[in-house]
Amino acid sequence: MESIAASYTFLLVPVALLAFIGLIVQKPMLNALLLLLQSSFIALYYWLNKEHFSSMAILSLLLFIFCLLIWTATIYLSRTTQVYKPTRSSFSLILGLFLFLLFALAFGQLKGGEVQSSQNYQDFFNENIFAIFVVFFTILSILIAAAALISSKNND
Amino acid sequence: MDIETVFLFITFCGLTGTFLRRNLLNIITSLAQIALGISALFSHKMAAFGNNNLAIYLILFILLALIFFSYAVALLMIRRRSTLQINELTELRG
Numbered sequence: 001m002e003s004i005a006a007s008y009t010f011l012l013v014p015v016a017l018l019a020f021i022g023l024i025v026q027k028p029m030l031n032a033l034l035l036l037l038q039s040s041f042i043a044l045y046y047w048l049n050k051e052h053f054s055s056m057a058i059l060s061l062l063l064f065i066f067c068l069l070i071w072t073a074t075i076y077l078s079r080t081t082q083v084y085k086p087t088r089s090s091f092s093l094i095l096g097l098f099l100f101l102l103f104a105l106a107f108g109q110l111k112g113g114e115v116q117s118s119q120n121y122q123d124f125f126n127e128n129i130f131a132i133f134v135v136f137f138t139i140l141s142i143l144i145a146a147a148a149l150i151s152s153k154n155n156d
Numbered sequence: 157m158d159i160e161t162v163f164l165f166i167t168f169c170g171l172t173g174t175f176l177r178r179n180l181l182n183i184i185t186s187l188a189q190i191a192l193g194i195s196a197l198f199s200h201k202m203a204a205f206g207n208n209n210l211a212i213y214l215i216l217f218i219l220l221a222l223i224f225f226s227y228a229v230a231l232l233m234i235r236r237r238s239t240l241q242i243n244e245l246t247e248l249r250g
Contacts, residue, residue, distance in 0.1 A: 009159060012159060
């Protein structure tokens with residue numbers, strides 16, 4: 001178990017790097033995204049360190065990263081070009097997709113472990129604490145990004 | 157790389173960001189980063205001792221409440237003053 005835990009420590013190097021980049025960068029939207037990436041890397045680290053790791057969790061994680069890329073591209077397009085301006089509905093569509101994938105991710109992590117009938121409430125929360133982490137911090141960073149969008153619209 | 161060092165580094169980055177930033181949204185993100193670092197550190201410590209995760213729930217609850225409160229303040233500032241830069245917010249409007 002110790003050797004497995006040691007072999008995935010490299011996953012925490014990007015977390016430290018992202019935290020340092022977030023310290024330097026002064027853009028709130030980018031900071032929110034960096035925070036999101038950090039929490040997902042930490043979650044990935046803990047998932048990989050578990051003994052049982054289902055393919056559903058890997059699939060949902062890949063979808064999650066894909067959705068992150070879409071989100072980044074949308075924000076990049078809306079910032080750089082004058083032609084594409086995200087309306088409120090398109091932003092909420094992306095937000096909805098995001099949340100759906102998040103719950104798929106959390107569900108994949110829940111199903112990843114061997115479900116036991118004797119599992120009590122406290123054990124369930126202790127085992128799935130990192131799924132809760134990711135959901136919390138993602139919703140938080142989306143909120144910050146939304147506030148950044150609103151404030152930039154008002155400043156223009 | 158030691159895992160605890162990484163989590164401490166995240167917390168340190170968040171703390172430094174809280175003091176250095178001049179935008180309210182960036183300060184909120186830094187607070188979230190502190191929450192992430194501290195709770196991950198505590199959960200790692202607690203897992204090593206085989207203890208329950210009560211301390212993480214407490215820290216998460218307190219810091220998330222703080223972050224949501226400051227987020228609400230930020231939204232209010234956008235509506236009333238239409239800026240979030242601390243330098244501009246401290247100026248008086250006559």
